[in-house]
């Protein structure tokens with residue numbers, strides 16, 4: 332997948348973004364009220380559809396709520412498009428559009444695919460936080476944004 336780009340999601344894209352998240356984990360989607368989270372992110376201009384060769388393959392929520400630094404809140408790529416480098420390219424595009432010095436994100440210790448994608452995109456490990464998900468610590472990563 333060479334041609335990966337981001338398009339700011341509008342209210343018309345809500346169903347597609349919600350669908351990606353629902354297919355990822357139906358129970359969590361309902362329990363964590365992710366439809367509302369996605370709706371809010373769209374209305375705040377913080378949700379972006381991920382397009383690979385002009386096809387919608389996932390979405391990413393990006394804001395500045397983490398100590399005023401760029402923060403990847405959530406990224407979901409549809410199952411059949413994972414492991415093809417699209418996540419890594421999405422992180423690069425987020426870094427390009429970031430208006431702060433650094434981009435941060437976090438993932439569960441059990442999510443090796445996310446960790447691998449972040450490491451491939453040259454994110455550095457920032458630390459571990461226990462207590463959020465019992466027995467599955469949250470691992471934080473960051474990358475300095477290069478300015479020309």
Ligand SMILES: CC(C)(COP(=O)(O)OP(=O)(O)OC[C@H]1O[C@@H](n2cnc3c(N)ncnc32)[C@H](O)[C@@H]1OP(=O)(O)O)[C@@H](O)C(=O)NCCC(=O)NCCS
Pocket residue numbers: 355389405406407408409412413414415416417418419420437438439442443444445447448451
């Ligand atoms: C996490 C996610 C965004 C990464 O995007 P991606 O497009 O799959 O990532 P990339 O292809 O850039 O890199 C993934 C790496 O993990 C590897 N990988 C693929 N499947 C894997 C698996 N089951 N376990 C571990 N590594 C795996 C890939 O091979 C690739 O490494 P490689 O190039 O050395 O082979 C995507 O997999 C996803 O949407 N997962 C489900 C939702 C999720 O977990 N989101 C993050 C929440 S914090």
